[in-house]
Amino acid sequence: MCYFSSLFSSISPNNIEQVTSYLSPRVTEVDNAFLLQMFIETKIKKALHQMHPSKGPRPDGLSSGFFQRFWDVVKADVVLPCLEFLNHKGAIPLELNFTHIVLIPKCNEPRTMADLWPISLCNVIYRIIAKVIANKLKMVLQKVISQEQSAFLPNQLITNNFMIAYEILQYMRTRKVRKWGWQAVKLDMSKAFDLVEWPYLEQVMGAIGFAEELEHILNRYWWGRGEDEHKIHWMEWRKLATSKKARGLGFRAMREFNLSMLGKQGWRLLTCPDSLATRLMKAKYFPCCRRLIGDGRSTEIWNDLWLPGNEQFYVQSPRLEGCTLRFEDNCLWHFTKHGSYTVRSGYHRAINMARNHVRPSASSTIFGGNRLWSLDIPEKVRLFIWSAYKNVIPTKDNLHKKRAEVDLECSMCGMEKESVFHSLMSCSLARTVWLGCPLNLHVSKLQVDDFATFFDNTACILGKEQFELFYLLGATVMQKATKTRWHPPDLGFIKLNVDGATSVQSAAFGMGALARNDSGEVLATMACKGQGAAEPEVVEACSLQSSLHWAQSLAFGRIIVESDCATIVSAITSETFNMNSSLGLILLDCKALLASFKSCRLQHVRRTANAVAHELARRALTTEANEFWVDDIPFPIEHIVTGDQSLI
Template sequence: MLWKVSSNCSILNYTRNFINLLVEDEQRGEWRLTCYYGYLERSRRSSAWDLLRELGNISSLPWCIIGDFNDLLAQEDKRGNLPHPNWLCSGFRQAISDCDLSDIPLEGYPFTWIKSRGTPHVIEERLDRAMASTSWLNLFPNVRLSNLLASHSDHSPILLPCTPSSRSRFNGSFRFENSWLREPDLEEVVLEGWGAHENIEVVDRVARCANILQSWGRKKKVKFKEEIDECVRVMEVLRGNQGEEEGRRYQEIHDRHAVLLVQEEDYWKQRAKMHWLKEGGMNTSFFHKSATARRKKKNISKLVDEGGMEVHTQEELCEVAKQYFDTLFKPKNGEQEPVLTLIQRRVTEEDNMYLAAPITKVEIQQALFQMHPDKSPGPDGFNTAFYQRFWEQCGDDIFVAASTWLDRGYFPTSLNETNICLVPKCDNPNSMKDLRLISLCNVLYKMISKVLANRLKLCLDKCVSQEQSAFVEGRSILDNALIAIEVLHSLKRKTKGRRGELAFKIDISKAYDKVDWGFLRGVLTSMGFGDSWIRWIMMCVSSVNYSVLMNYDKVGPIIPGRGLRQGDPLSPYLFILVAEGLTSLIHQAVGRAKEDLASILGVRHVLGTGIYLGLSSMIGRSKKAIFSYIKDRIWKKMNSWRGRPLSKAGKDVMIKSVLQAIPSYVMSLFILPSSLIDDIEKMLNAFWWGGGSHNNKGIHWLAWDRLTCPKAKGGLGFRKFEAFNMAMVAKQAWNIIQNPESLAGKLIKARYFPRSSLLEASLGYNPSYAWRSIWKAKQILLHGCRWRIGSGDRVRVMYDPWLRGNGDRWVTSPQVECVYDLFVKDLLLENYKAWDIAKIRNLCLGSVAEEIIATPLISSVKEDKVIWEEKRNGCYSVKSGYNLAMRCIFRSDRHHVEGNWNDIWKAQSPHKTRHLLCRLCRGCLPTHVRLAQHYVDCELSCPVCDDEVEDDIHVFFGCVSARECWMAAGLSQLLENPAYQNGTATDRVFRMCRNEDNAILGRVGRMAFAVWNEWFTVHQLRHHNIAPVADPRPVR
């Protein structure tokens, strides 16, 4: 039983067969609602009628009762097979009369339950109904009961709306709907609006196309809803006719109905912005709730203006935003020349020729398809998905227009119009500083900007000092965090010496928004960028005008005099170029006393800098307390999703794409405490098996270690966090090995292994927590690295891994004593890069000589280099490191279960049905036998058959309802096949995997899901010895 928070309801009492609710209606007063489930067994019908009489005598309040009564009032409530016994009809009618209840007429199809659809033995009955007392009907004189369609259940849902629906509609500007992409006539409408053969500007084509699509879409939206209703109407008519032609027509309408439902899902998914959820069944309700939650979160109800006054009205909120942005984007004078003179020329003529070369159509296409198709559009309303879909039709015009604009040196005014979206940084923002500014640029502009960004980032390495690591290819922002941690660790541990040292953290508020355009031009000029390139950059930066979205009202236009847009592909690269001015000042700066700096700058003396680049700059004694915020973030994320319907397949994607990603950044540099990792894994396991909250933990049918096994070995491929953590940190160790001249590499080597290599380094004295983490994670590299022989003068024969082959990479002991002092170069011929076979066989014992000779030598390789054996390209990846750690360090193979798992995951069926088959084969379904094994007090017999034990085989293969599902799916021959009659349910499914193709397995999966839904429907109200207040359903 669920109700909205705004409804004033309270539960009076409940059992396994009913829930009694008191509703306090402001307009109509108090009334009573009972949700009811009648006894299924005919032998208990008299008890069911007595229960109805007891419920009727509880109170004299207006009363409505609704649910599955499992009883019929008349013979007309049934069609097919034998007539319903008259004594049952009479007994039920008498009970209704005793309770003074009136049956509310059912609109639509007359039956709510069906059995054996599509067969000569089809049975249909009206088991579900709503009834009310006279006093209740007086309160709701126009009430109607509707019969709806069910997607899986054999019961039809019934709807009894008590209040008229009212929906406010926002008449906003045009936005392209992704659901339109499935409309067959969309291309015709777009081509009409685009006007490919007319000589007009592209921005005018876009505007005209938007107008035509808006008009077409307005009709299509009405038609979209009407067509769903029409499909439902036709299916309601056809489902009463069981002929062959009617069955074929029913299937056609059913397929069209499915397409329309997918379009509806696309509609809400576009608004929910849940880019991580790619599959997992129909999630329309989930996306709808997510979009609603997202809209509520973005709503701003109050702000504090510049005078400190709190404002609430929409007009006042808009005025506060207008004043704030007018001030923020107002340019300020500053002395630039002393800084610009410090910046050296770094761009060559060859670079300028590459940067300023005419753009090509291929570059624009690549830039377009590098963007996410579902990101929010700019003011013109067209998102990336539109241009990606119609690139063939529009690409030539876009390319010609972009080339023309860059050649002439200015954009059309409307091209660079930008909406500013205000995203709250906290739950209850009350000032503009609590809002993050995200710029929504037109995709047509972003294509050009991204082409320029793709060119610029190839030149960044030479333009940006080694102190900056963000956005530069080949560098890692974690290098800066590692350097900061090591420096602060050194400062903290220093107790001797007369020379003082300090660390100074600079945090720039609204950094992007305060970049001065004149200074940006000066930096580009000082670095040596050509005039054409600078003109293109300044076109993109200075031609912008803003409109601020305040609760979907537009504030503006706002004409800025400075700032870079967060949302423009160019902005990150331009910002780090501007930051080179600060880097140059730091290079020039001379040492000053800490007190002088603190006095001049107005800063505090502290030990450490708190959070730097998202990581703790100093790690104290209690590691779990320091990193506990990770667990809090995961719990908060899981808790925020309660009430949003997610199937097991949806949970699978959410865990892998969202929850497991939360600690990834911290795990890139620090090894988290084992106790914290255990807590996180327990939380995720509880979320997977239960409802994601403490109120519904469910039975944990498998431990997390078993769920982390690969899908091909009976697991679900979830992460073992300890192994993943080590693999992430091992990436930092690999970067130090491969880039010894980087700033981080030189610092770490100088501190911890000045006279050896990282692979040989010891933990050392007084290490930082970052080095402890790297040192622990290097064991992954020791398992998977070897030296690739170049000159051989850096590789020791006995103490380094360098052999190639299936055996050990080290030369095994014992060997001749002199071998222990040799380098690999000593085993090579002097004037030719080849093995000295005679010398090797003379020095090395046993099979070692042959292993050395079998190790290939590549003549083009001149330098000895550490390579990663687990990948063909020799480069370390977190994925391959994780797989090696699971295999060699954590021995995950002990949890592997052999079977035809890959065939199940490749079955042509929805993701949720494959999940169900895997849970069936792993013994994770709560049948009565399984529950009894987990000490749950329940009857062992099947509630449908009564006389057989309910186990996996019975539920899916033997039960009457299961066999009917097999028959309805056209799989009777498969069920009766002698090859699938023996063994456990797992054995039978695996034999089907070996013998049947993916299409048949997909049908089996969908059929199994139908069986399980039927099982779930029967059990959710019958098998609870103690009915909980919250969610009474067993965990599926």
Template sequence: MLQNDAGEWVFSQDLLRAMVTEYYKSLFSVDSSGELLRLVVPCPKLPWDQLPLLDEGVSLAEVKKALFQMKPWKAPGHDGFQAGFFQRFWETTSSALCQTVTAAFEEGILPNTLSETLLVLIPKVPNPEHLRQFRPISLCCVAYKLITKVLVNRIRLLLHDLVAPNQVSFIPRRQAADNIILAQEIIHTIRRCSSKNGLMAIKIDLEKAYDRVNWSFLRDTLRDFGFSEKWTRLIMLCVESSSLAVLWNGEKLDSFRPQRGLRQGDPLSPYLFVLCMERLGHLIDREVQSGAWKPIKAGRNCPGISHLFFADDLFLFSRAGEAQANKIKEVLDEFCAASGAKISFEKSKIFVSPKAHGSASRMSSLLGIPSTNDLGKYLGVPIIHGRVTKATFKEIVEKVQRKLSTWKSKLLSLAGRATLVGAVTSSIPTYHMMTMLMPKNVTSILDSMNNRFLWGGNEHKRGVHLVAWSDVCTPKSMGGLSLQRMELHNRALLQKTAWRFLMEPGSMWVRFLKAKYGIGDDIFRFLDNKPKGSPTWSSTWKGLARAFSFLSAGLKWRVGNGRTVRFWEDPWLLNVPLTHSLDPSFAIENPGVLVREYINPEGGWNMDKVFLDLPAEVALKDEADVDGGWAWLWKLPLPSRWLHFVWTVRRDRLLTNSMRAAWGVSFSPNCSLCNDGVESVVHVLRDCRYASIEWRIIFAVTLWRLWTRRCDFIMKSEDVSLEANPLISNIMDTAKEVMTALVDPKPAAATNFCVQWESPSDGTVKLNVDGAAKGNPGIAGAGGLIRSSTGAWLMGFKLHLGVCSNVEAELQAIRRGLQLVWDCGYRVLICESDALVAIDLVRNGDVMIHPLGCLIADIRSLLNREWRCTLQHIYREGNFCADWLANAACSLDEELELIANPPDDMRMLLDADARQRPRLRGDRSKRERLDDVFLPGLHWRAIPVRGREQDSKRAYLCSLLLHQARKFKDNCWSVAT
């Protein structure tokens, strides 16, 4: 039941259906009471050279990219098909989809069936009573969304230059945190303002903002921004051709044609709405430039802030005064008259400087907006009007508590509870943590709630905490579960914001902060001069200042040519200067020497000088092994519940009788199965006579079944057999199920194909390169070879890299190979690498912030020389020769070896490439990937098990788990044989 506009309750389903249809038909209809205004205000234009890119034809690759960007299993449209269907059967459906998109772009044709849209009503409040308390979300069919997705992919790259920095929603390289920080700082400025009239901030709430956008206003907006008529017609075709029908209690109601509005759920709608709201920004900028609208400034050189937009969240700022209030009202009225927007005055708020007595009531009266002393939230984050205390984050704590209380922890396994803590409760405060430093008592409460839930407790009862929370929060590779400690999570997110402060000096929020607090070019020097801060700092800036102190401890120089980095006194090799790692008695002759003095002309280290100046124990020191022997566990193809069980076993934290007795919750520590000894983890899972036979068969599956048998025996001993054969049969059946479900699922369609090395055309040489690292990081090498159009060997190289990551090895291979080709005098080149990540970094990586930025810049410089050079990807099966050289380079004694003639061991590979012999490639199953990880060189079809060759998946899994058992044995205990 719902209330109608007269406030009467409607119970009849027939009346409700009629009321719903009529309400939304009226909402999407143009109000004929007044004529819409045409805005005439300066507007930035699209660059003329970008227009052809928008209007060019659609390629199959572009359609495929748009399709696979969609979430596969989101709610379908009226036809019932989801994006996942078309993604799965792309080869079959690609032609029809591409024809549909091409027809829309080139001919302006959109079939009526694509325009049919279902409206699903999502409640905006817990118990809605009126239709206005629902948000209508459009369910469009995939083919239609594919058209608009292609439009979005083309337009979004241009929005950064078209839309002012005051608007941050859906704009690449902008974040909501930018506006949150600005809003907090401006409110802090307003609160501290002591002038007579003061300053004011106005939060504007637009009623049904998307649904009220007038189509003629949208068309004018597109033209004012300089979009071509073809592009404008296509967008308006998508908008105006829609047919809507409300989905009410699973029933499709009568359809109708809207006359205005943008469909929420259409990929294009948010971007069109941003462009429409930008017209309001243009009106405000016009008044600011004329001097009629006085924006808020927090310093002499501070940029004036008149408005902040995030889609339909509007925040306006100005001095408080009658003339300012009238001008704001005039601008808002003009925008509403042109766009069809409607302000909800009762939901809007105005905040005026507290020291400006009487101004709040005057401004409220003039604008018709209620005044307040607390603006509540902005973009989901509470606006700070005082000190940050525990009460500031009370709502977050309560929200986490509500989430936890709705889940029955006793009905969930440890794996299920860990997943919920990591994916849900730990992520709730993340948005706040990006801009605010939470008090320690708040983070402690959140950690306590998560810890209690993880171990099966609740707010009234404490569970058995088998592992300390600090250990649980360590990475999985180090023996933890990779859950988040809230205090450290808060620090990390604030440091990311601080890093953006360093990397984006031209951003509006950075310029505002620098001007407000008088920060120069060196933020660290500024903070060093004010170690205790200042009472005039806002809570937001105090949190960021703390983040810089954490960040500085983790910064180090990225060495390029070494001309500006001091070898001893700058943190470039470690996170601290080398002088901090040396014995105090070690004498340094020249503390200011630069790193470049230790680099040879070829770009490598001058090892003689390094060993001369640096102690041998430091020069030869390897990087610490951060793998605690846990990585193998999380790679096992087993259910998460089993993996978490093995994790507790590895940590020796199973709740056995011995542990229960030690804690005083059991009378006897003895084994419940054999009564022959104390029931420790080792006993129940290995030494018990009922476990010793099964132990030799399978590792992880056996551990799980033994433990569950023990628990079942205690609860219902008369129904549980202790004979070995039934358990072995159960284990083998389980292994078969695991093999079928997780290790070797049958693909629905074969995707195998052949790959071969292809010779270049006459007059062109081909360079194949590869990098290899025995670990990540680990001992690494790079290799490559140059071949002619006939496949003949021209030159090759092997490069020893010391210790580095896989990505760095791949990039080093590309750089060294390109330099070698240039030195050999070849000027028409194809360079191939099987490292798609490295190629993407060369093409799109940010050299300013990436740790390997100097290396990427070198490669780009080589590519831009006066030659014809193409960098492209090749599958691994077509790059075996370069792979051989890279692996051989890992054990190279010297740094670089140039190879004029092919090695004898490579001739078979070279001959296969020269003959362009194909090699089979396909989507390798999980079984094959496990071979690479756990059983290198061992094929599953011929694995000896108990002295026989068995061609079976069961044999494979047994061997796999026995292999892991041996690894487990070496890491944990010695297994009696």
């Protein structure tokens, strides 16, 4: 409190006239007439829609986006208090002048209040009033603020001052003669805006010509009422960084993006020749600018780049005769319709120059993805369909191409090689989905076996709603396939997969278990045989019981247990546990064992996600003695573990 009390306490200056006596009026009577015009409803709406819709919660809980979205409903309640204050010398109600102050650290370990940024979260109506006043003042700011000030002004860049300071210091550092008499002083004002005295600001505004009534509006506004892991690189970065129209994802190429930002600085040097930064610096490299011909006086027709229509801009052409235009020649940017430089256009130009890229023709951009980015579907579905089109989904076929040791059979049907087209279109599960959906698609009648070709063809045929349904169903089919695969546990957990197998001929059953960490690395495996003929549920329960005892002996703390027997998992996790069933005692012991771990969760998975434990249980049927491995696994099932790891 002491910090803020001293910060906002006035020192009651009494010598302001010594400063204002050196100021001359800059705001004309015409300017004041404009500034004192009555505020209207359209200015209120414009100010509201200039605000970010969801920045920071306000004291009333309503964001700018709420008022923007429901403007027709809240218009009267917003416009009335704003115009009452702005036009009729009203006061801001206390409840609207209430503000939340949030302290944001400037450093990792703030120790004093000076190490914190106080950010005020004001009500929307309060901010609208401020925005309306600021919008009107923008029209005269260039007249009343010195050229050394470049921050927070229209058509000015805060980076101009950085450039000027750097160039001056660089000049002083590299100067070889007559260095004496040169000195640089760094002045840093803490809380500079908050320390400005209101009487000082009021008199300065009067000295430079602002009307007294405008000062009253500002006064009422400010002082209103109240107080290291290996990954599979499915596609090279160069292709990902191409535009979406060129079948990429539109990631930024850092070098070209940096060049486009530098181009923005160069563009300001060309178009603002009277600014302080331009007078200090001169541009060296601007290969994409051409001259905009006015009266032609400052353009050398034979040497300057000025002719539109091609990318060379060089031409031999006679001077325009009889031109009645009377404005100076200037520069325009050839790669935007409005002729002004933008970082976006500069970036795309830099990309094309770096890759010697020719703009794709209409025939080469039929790609259905051009529609993909404009459809009303979830972003994750959009990215998935793009991945399928580019054939960079980790199907078994693609994993095999990346030299992963995996079997190629489809995880869902086990009949064909698991490719992108098979998983999404020709698998028995996928065919059932496509046939039963509103599209009534008979995959067996298709004449293509490549997903990208099929995708482009359907993009030209289907309507918008059908195309959206097509995307969503495709993602659903693949999600179904993904659920059949093994997934690593959460960080710090161990996943224990268990399964049982029976043999009617030998009157025995096998129990298999495998423990893996969050990286998919095998910690231990178990393959044990049990004697006697038993029902499948009993075998699964015994396998779970033995596996939990085994995990307990290995001192595992936090585990996730997976079984493909839904009956056993449901019986143990159910709130109404049935002790009277034939499995009651075994399941009760399993429940107690699960509770003995520091953290434990039992969940059901499909057989295909439990393949290793299943193979261990089958192996146990063929062995005479129980087998246990630590940090190792039997060779015959090593390829299944490798396949699971490759999917992480």
